[in-house]
Amino acid sequence: MIRHLHPAAWWLWALTLAATAGLTTNPVLLAAIIGVLVAVVLARRDGSPWGRAFRLYAVLGAVIVVTRLVLHVLVGLKFGTITILPLPSFHLPSWAAGIELLGTVRLEGALGAALEGARLGTMILAIGAANALASPKRLLKVFPAALHEIGAALVVAVTVAPHLAESVVRVRRARLLRGDDARRLKAFRALAMPVLQDTLDRSLALAAAMDGRGYGRRNASPRGRVTPALTLLGLLGACVGIYGVLDTTTPRLLGLPVLVAGLVACVGGLWSAGRSVPRTIYRREPWSGPEWLTVASGFVALTATFIVLQQDPASLGMPLLPLRAPEVPVVALLGVAVAAAPAVLTPVPPLASTRPVAREAAL
């Protein structure tokens, strides 16, 4: 069977993996999550430009790790015993908050910083995986009708972004025709002005086209006070619930139950608002076995890690003081391994046309 998996399934799967990564700095577990993400993306992305953008997210993740390390060397708290880079330290005067710059870099502190960076980098990579596996355009199709104004902005942004890259290439080539003798600032303006104008024109044209084709039409009859009431109650409930979950002194009843009730009310509000924007879907993206399986595999990883967090929180971290090899949290690791199942158990996506070169030729 060849078809696209429902985009929401990929996003839920990726978000649960991102959440799992957020729970840990254990390098073994982070490496496992990265491995699962890469394996599934390589197995199930299509040939669209979004599929190819996964590499960019990998680069972004690496940049985050490096940035975190650089910040650590500059201003971080350099704890530990093993010196790896002896640097002089500068003490800023007290009016600058008494920050200490540089100072001897020690292995434990640097490792801790790198792993924190890696945690964030892995979460970014998970978002990248979702983008590569489910084109944002397909996700927007399942966007709630009530949020059509935000939806319009997103469609425009998502559609115009590739054009932006195209205009940059085109204008840079055109600059050669004017001799390309511009100085730096002038050169930047010469590139930025036409590109931005071009992109703005395109965005407006697209928004006008969407409007002219009926995007966001409303029924004449408003839904009365149900929608605002549900939305307001829902948001209030969500706020109280989040407070309850985070603050351990509040009664438990004020935590999760209120949060869930609030979210349900929010969804109800969205649904109610969506009914005033009539819209049908030409080919509904099917939601069946593989979608359930994908989402479930992500939740298995998250739940397993959450259980380990409750039972043995130390095993999800990196023992730095004293420095030891990280533990291997078997349950969490098995859970993450389950999340690799979509790489083989989901349908193969249809091959998108692979003619980017023809487009380049037309530029």
Add this chain to the structure above:
Amino acid sequence: MISLRQLTIRYADAVAPTLRDVYLEIDEGELVVVIGRTGSGKSTLLGALNGHVPHFTGGTVHGSVVVAGRDTATHRPRDLADIVGVVGQDPLAGFVTDTVEEELAYGMEQLALPPATMRKRVEETLDLLGIADLRAAPLRDLSGGQQQRVAIGAVLTTHPRLLVLDEPTSALDPTGAEEVLATITRLVHDLGVTVVIAEHRLERVLQYADHVLDVVDGQVRSGSPAEIMRTSRIAPPVVALGRWAGWSPLPVSIRDARRAAAPLRTALSLNPASRGYGHGPAAPGLTAHRVRVDYGRVRAVADVSVAFAAGRITALMGRNGSGKSSLLWALQGSGPRTGGTVRLPDGSDPRDLKPADRRRRVGLVPQNATDLLYLESVAAECHCADADYGHATGHTAALLETFAPGIPPERHPRDLSAGQQLALVLAVQLSAAPDALLLDEPTRGLDYPAKAALTTTLRALAAQGHPVVVSTHDVEFVADCADEVVVLAEGELIAQGPSAEVVAASPAFAPQLAKVLAPHPILTLAQLQQALPQGDSR
């Protein structure tokens, strides 16, 4: 169907209203062609029909626009989406989805049609437009003509009663344009759709029109094609011929003109046109030898060898995507070239030069001419060009004044008309005094007077001994302007020769006069006037 009452539209910062006191009634099932110079208010008139003006553009509207009983004052474009379909110049800019089938369904989804109806209408529309085999194709990979047909199909699926098209064929090659126009006329005749279409190249649509609206300085004159064409400032060649020959009624189609032209053809065979190509062989100004351009595994230009003569204007023709742009960029030296050589008369290869020096030898005006402009005013652009080449201040401005007189120097380049923008870029590029000049699709969006001005400019350059190469789809422009024609197909050179021979021989590329006067090799009215001096057998 459409009724405009005392419509006056004025944009916020405009001195004068763009449209003034327009009264108009358009009946169901009519094909109405809107003509007018660039900046005359054509686009505003079209935009007013679905409420795009003023809901999207801003501006003050007096009077009323009522389409199928709905007033645009109270209905936004989205509320008119089920009765008005709008197709713009650049189909790609209006596509919301990624594939043909999704795009056709998009409008119906917004109108909340039941899925079963959508499936049926998508199939019908695919067949109606002859694009059934493209249903799953990504929109970006289609040719220009196919894209424009998909764009029309995408608004047709909602069964609009009015179709508004703003220059739907301006970016298309002659064959692609024919496809699109054939589709439009079929809609009018088979489905009774009312069509309002704006078009610069009147020769393509006039024959199909029931009514013509002539927009002059914000005022709209309505009438039958023959009636409006009698006095219009904008006229296709066949009308110009009819006016010159004094025919009544004025022919607007090739068929009518050919029937009226029988005496002309007889007169022509009596004094055979002595039109040779009086130039004789000319020295090559720019020589390409086995030029090849590859993009990855796509071969855009395949071993093209051609010499562009100094002092001649050569037209480069061919389908959309046949490699014209790639060849021009390779000739100039700034674009990629995988193989072959390009030589200037002194034996140097423009690619080996630095960009600044290259520009002094070969100038190129790219397809999106405005890519070259980035300053806030015309004067600043001219100053910048002067400074680049150490000219005295005012050199470029003086050049510009000869191409397009009267452009206010403080105007922002983006606010100029297409013709004025082209003139500005041309002036900037010519300030480097290049030996050879290349132009990529310069006639896009130009009206007849602007094209005539461009022809004059290019002729003057050629007369100074520069080789000029123009890629274009516009056969009438080629007939008027070019000495020689080079035709590319799939990156290969398939025809080359004097324009009369190459252009007249092909049914797709033949200009109107050649069709009217065949078998006589006459392409333009000027040639005819030369062949038949005054008073001869009118």
